[in-house]
Amino acid sequence: MDTTLPDDAWKDSFDRLLDPRPQLRERNIIKKNVRASFNIDSSVENSSPNLLSFTECSWQKPKTTDTADELGIKKRGNSISTPSEKRLSSNLFHCALSPITGMKLDGLQSADNHQLKGTENKQQRRPVKQVVFEVNTLSPEKSSDSIVENKRLRLMQPKNAFRQSRSSLVLQPGKWRKSLISWRRTNINEVPSGVLSPKQSFLPRAVTSEGLVACRITQRISAPIREISEPDKKINYETEVLKYCAQSKPYKFGTAYASGKMIDPCKIGEGVYGEVFKYAQKNSTKTDIVMKVLPIEGTALVNEEIQKTFEQILPEIIISQELSKLRTNQTNSTSGFVDIYNVCLVKGKYPKHLLSLWEEYDEEKESENDHPKMFTDDQLFIVLELKFAGQDMSAFTFLNAEQSYFSLQQIILILAVGEEAFQFEHRDLHWGNILIEKTDKKQIDFKLCGRDLSVASKGIKITIIDYTLSRITVADCCHYNDLSQDDDLFVATGDYQYDIYRMMRDELKNNWSTYSPKTNVQWLSYVNSKLIDGVNYKNVNTKLHKTYMQKLKAFKKIILTFGSAVDCVRHLHSFK
Incomplete structure (x- = not known):
């Protein structure tokens, strides 16, 4: 049998092999032209956007506060070609299923190993929490260029959910160190198992004499401007603190601040380094007194911080007292620095009435500090008595x-x-x-x-x-x-x-x-x-x-x- 084809027929057959679309259209498989993708993987551009819904992802993408509109990025149509960082407000593929085939991707299994078995199990799936450091709120001083640059840097971060090397800590405004401690307590339980040991965190750490790990605190320094006559003379900081307190030795905490000396006491606040109470002093014409209690010189960690020493607390006492005295200065005067009534060094356990006030505050506002019942009879405290302002x-x-x-x-x-x-x-x-x-x-x-x-x-x-x-x-x-x-x-x-x-x-x-x-x-x-x-x-x-x-x-x-x-x-x- 002669299998030789005419030149025109052979050419037409060869063209059909190269481009099967006309045959497919005849069979009602393709209804319209398919635009060539600029991406090597054309399925990214031409796959259905409804193939995989967000709720079907077992790995939830991190939330961002910025949108394309907020960043001033011009939208370029509805289709997605190359996943350009200029077009996307977040990582496109941040889920456990392929956006192309819906198949499970290696290395992106949820922590509880739940399998996606059908729509009947959707309500039982729990997205795995992530620990991701990202910029939350941009400052009013930043230009639009820096906003886009910050966005670009975030998009270039690795796709894995847990990032051990962070670029920032998103903290609440105000007491930054307290916000930092709060963040650690909130997020440390979200770290995937096996990544960090229980005593590790993202923060620089220091080891105490007991071998405990704590966040490093900054160092207070007092530096003479002029060379002193006795450079080798060592300063006894405890003696200096007692001098500023007008004391020869520490008072007993429970006696110095007995409940009978305080009218209408209550706890009004707290910080990483101590507790803040307010009360009216009995038989005194002074207005309400704010009592700031700071544990010092102990080895126990307080609110995950190392306690300050006499050397570190002395400059703060000096600064407080000197600025307070400016209200009577003859050359430069102001009453705008907090008025300090007294500084006291006390020793012993927390008085029971202050513990009760702490617990009332905790019940109402959920304290983020360690319970002060932790302190022993040997604990030292600096108490600053300040005017309520x-x-x-x-x-x-x-x-x-x-x-x-x-x-x-x-x-x-x-x-x-x-x-x-x-x-x-x-x-x-x-x-x-x-x-x-x-x-x-x-x-x-x-x-x-x-x-x-x-x-x-x-x-x-x-x-x-x-x-x-x-x-x-x-x-x-x-x-x-x-x-x-x-x-x-x-x-x-x-x-x-x-x-x-x-x-x-x-x-x-x-x-x-x-x-x-x-x-x-x-x-x-x-x-x-x-x-x-x-x-x-x-x-x-x-x-x-x-x-x-x-x-x-x-x-x-x-x-x-x-x-x-x-x-x-x-x-x-x-x-x-």
Whole structure:
């Protein structure tokens, strides 16, 4: 039989072998042309978007707060070609099933090894929790370019759900170290088994004398500016602390703060380093007293932190007392630093009535601190007795922007007085460290370089607290906190607050003994931003509110051009 074909027939047969689509269309298999993909794997582009729903993934993709619209990224149509980082708001393939075939992928099994057996088991499947460090909230100071760049970096991270090498810690604003401890307690149980040992975490660790592991704390340093005559003389820090407490030995805790001496006591707050109570003193004309209790010199970890030593607590006592004395200074004066009534060194177990107050607070607000019943008879505490100065800015409700604008002016003048008197830098002036109380005074008075200045109170008075990270020069000695080794502080994100720490590090070139009042200006920039779009207002629709909101926004544009809080005062008050 002759199998020879004419040239035209042979060519037509060969074309059909190369391109079967005409035959398939004739058989009603293909109804339309299929566009060629720019991706090597064309099934990515042409697969049905409904092949696999999100709820059918046993590995849930991490949540992000950014969308393409928020990032200013132009959408390029509905189809997806190459999974370009410029097009996607998150990792495309972050599930346990292939988006192409629906087949189980190796290495992406859920922790409980549940198999996907059909739609009847969908309700029983639990997505595996992930520990992923990602930027949560972008600061108002960042440009759109940096936003896109941060997005690009996140998209380039490995697809595996657990990332042991992190780029940031997303923390809540405010007390950053407390937020860090809270994060650890919340997330440590979400780490996949076998990845970290029970005593490991993402944070730098230190070993105590008992062999326990704890988060490293920063080191308080007191450095003489001038060379002292006896350089080899060792300082007895316990003796120095007792001197500032006007004591010869520690008092018994239960006796010094017996329940009979305290009227209407209650616990009002807590920090990583201690508990905060409030009470009225019996047979005293003083207003409500805030009692800050800090355990020191012990070997037990408290709230996963190593206790401070006499050497570390002494500078904080000095700073608190010296700043408090500024209210009576003849050259540079302000009542804006917290008024400290007394410092006391006590020893022993927590008094029973304070334990009861702690438990009441825990029942109502769920304390994040360790129960103070853990302390033994040998435990030492520093107790700071402070004047009650109201609630912090994050919880306060301003009447309008006029009131907040003049509160900012108070803060500027408080810092300016501190700069002139003691080369003071606060270095941690987040809104949790700014207290606000109502006042009947029409004016808040200051004295700067011998010149009297005043600011309209608008019904409130500002007090600045917490000098844990502060830098100050007293009697030719510089007291500061060396943050150069505290890496977690500089990788934290979640609020403009954490950008300020990095800005300070750049300004000081990571030499924390350096005096640079520019750091105060950086924190004023933060406070200004919070007053614009962070705090609560009662009246937002009035003309007065809108007028002063515009003033806050105008000041925000120029505030970082100043070199110090004193420079800000010169600008606002025509001060020379």
